[in-house]
Amino acid sequence: MSHILSAVAWPYANGPRHIGHVAGFGVPSDVFSRYMRMAGHDVLMVSGTDEHGTPILVQAEQEGVSPQELADRYNRVIVEDLTQLGLSYDLFTRTTTRNHYAVVQEMFRTVHKNGYMVEQTTMGAISPSTGRTLPDRYIEGTCPICGYDGARGDQCDNCGNQLDAIDLINPKSRINGETPTFVESNHFFLDLPAFVDALGDWLRTRTNWRPNVLKFSLNLLDDVRPRAMTRDIDWGIPVPLEGWESNPNKRLYVWFDAVIGYLSASIEWARRSGDPEAWRQFWTDPQALSYYFMGKDNITFHSQIWPAELLGYTGGGSKGGTPGPYGNLNLPTEVVSSEFLTMEGKQFSSSRGVVIYVRDMLSRYQPDALRYYISTAGPESQDADFTWADFKRRTNDELVAGWGNLVNRTASMVHKNFGAIPEPGTRQPVDEALLAQTTTAFGRVGELIGTHRHRAAIGEAMRMVQEANRYVSETEPWKLKTDPDRLATVLHTTSQAVSDLNTLLSPFLPHSAQQVHEALGGTGTVSPLPRIDEVTDLDDPSRQYPVITGDYSAVPGWEPRPVVPGTPVAKPTPVFTKLDDDMVEAELDRLRQA
Numbered sequence: 001m002s003h004i005l006s007a008v009a010w011p012y013a014n015g016p017r018h019i020g021h022v023a024g025f026g027v028p029s030d031v032f033s034r035y036m037r038m039a040g041h042d043v044l045m046v047s048g049t050d051e052h053g054t055p056i057l058v059q060a061e062q063e064g065v066s067p068q069e070l071a072d073r074y075n076r077v078i079v080e081d082l083t084q085l086g087l088s089y090d091l092f093t094r095t096t097t098r099n100h101y102a103v104v105q106e107m108f109r110t111v112h113k114n115g116y117m118v119e120q121t122t123m124g125a126i127s128p129s130t131g132r133t134l135p136d137r138y139i140e141g142t143c144p145i146c147g148y149d150g151a152r153g154d155q156c157d158n159c160g161n162q163l164d165a166i167d168l169i170n171p172k173s174r175i176n177g178e179t180p181t182f183v184e185s186n187h188f189f190l191d192l193p194a195f196v197d198a199l200g201d202w203l204r205t206r207t208n209w210r211p212n213v214l215k216f217s218l219n220l221l222d223d224v225r226p227r228a229m230t231r232d233i234d235w236g237i238p239v240p241l242e243g244w245e246s247n248p249n250k251r252l253y254v255w256f257d258a259v260i261g262y263l264s265a266s267i268e269w270a271r272r273s274g275d276p277e278a279w280r281q282f283w284t285d286p287q288a289l290s291y292y293f294m295g296k297d298n299i300t301f302h303s304q305i306w307p308a309e310l311l312g313y314t315g316g317g318s319k320g321g322t323p324g325p326y327g328n329l330n331l332p333t334e335v336v337s338s339e340f341l342t343m344e345g346k347q348f349s350s351s352r353g354v355v356i357y358v359r360d361m362l363s364r365y366q367p368d369a370l371r372y373y374i375s376t377a378g379p380e381s382q383d384a385d386f387t388w389a390d391f392k393r394r395t396n397d398e399l400v401a402g403w404g405n406l407v408n409r410t411a412s413m414v415h416k417n418f419g420a421i422p423e424p425g426t427r428q429p430v431d432e433a434l435l436a437q438t439t440t441a442f443g444r445v446g447e448l449i450g451t452h453r454h455r456a457a458i459g460e461a462m463r464m465v466q467e468a469n470r471y472v473s474e475t476e477p478w479k480l481k482t483d484p485d486r487l488a489t490v491l492h493t494t495s496q497a498v499s500d501l502n503t504l505l506s507p508f509l510p511h512s513a514q515q516v517h518e519a520l521g522g523t524g525t526v527s528p529l530p531r532i533d534e535v536t537d538l539d540d541p542s543r544q545y546p547v548i549t550g551d552y553s554a555v556p557g558w559e560p561r562p563v564v565p566g567t568p569v570a571k572p573t574p575v576f577t578k579l580d581d582d583m584v585e586a587e588l589d590r591l592r593q594a
């Protein structure tokens, strides 16, 4: 038994999330966590909404609300969507809790005390008409590198380079079009060069990572410079140093704080669990394992910035130092990055209407149909394209006609012939062969999920579904009316196979796993689902917010469970909904009209 931290990327709370987001970080981390619980491990799955940074400010300004109001709105939307999708977070919280502020400030103080936050003077923009600081992202101009016209002060979306606003050609304020003036501004830079050796030593032991993630991470070390961890912005976490804390225009960089969310959410979970120190077994026990799930655009922050923050905190860089009160925090065991999902051959784009939001998807289709699609056809180790035609085909041909049909005809035949799971007679080799296959599949499917090869894992489970359907076709139970002993053996064997397959598929399909369990007369929970709790901020009684949490202790083990003869089986209703012929056209019409 291991302690396993499932650290899932924090969705940004500036709007609703689309299925590309949950394909990258959401479903894969949930499948992994569900499997690890069933395999007997102690799993802590945490995340939350990321609520600081300029995009929240810009969006709030556009909508005429405060940044906190905007974050409140989308935090709730995201919480509801992820819950409906069945993502089994132990705690899904947010970055505007007082607990998060305190943990982030403690991290900063100790990293600073250990000498890894270097103060440097840069040139920052102010608005000549208001005298106020103009954040980098509010400045637009021509990219000095590629000549692109709409480059922002922090980054050029055309060539992808990080920029300094002062280097833009013809810089203009995006707020009122005026030309900013540049004044000296002090900032703290994380001394990344001081971690190059430690990061390299650590990365070179990470041989089991996906090759492209490891290669990308190692390449980052070739060109490492100090990176600003404070910003001229008035929305974010105050810099916890004298002379800085009270300055309303200096805040910690959103990425400095967002990655600390994994730690602060673990601490919040422990505080809410009644054992405030319980988080330590996932963070400071050298035997504990930690897996970070994200899309490939965030690899830098998880294989470089976050490990550097951790090394700075524990004194693991070239300048030495001593750990703060959190102790020797573990570096990530694995950074599990997915590739990108596109839709009908195009990049997802809310502004261009190339999008299907999680909420709209779940209002029209079963959550397990989306989870099935993501698990079988998602961007696991290469970019993937979501098409409505493929979604329909996989749902109807594989989920409904394959797995759903096996469940339905098994329960129907058991109900009609016996009304309960029958007592088996003597098994023939064909019966033994089927059960031997489903039994040995546990090892293979488990190994594949544990090493983040979910497409292969669910493919293997679905191959067993085909084997079970073939068994039913070959043994022809509908022709065995005159041989009740053989009929009982075949239907008992089929019921056992369905039960085994349901266990194998339950990390992928948690909603239907419960229904299949009940279709065979099972009682109790085999596939726990998350819930939303309305909680009060632990350090500010005036604040309430929703969290995702749940009790996942009821999961069965990752092994076959014998079906019990005599268990009543009712007439089944189909578990999966077949999609209409015209749904593809209807969805494509929606896209065209957007």
Ligand SMILES: [Zn+2]
Binding pocket: 143, 144, 145, 146, 147, 148, 151, 156, 157, 158, 159, 160, 161
């Ligand atoms: Zn450029």
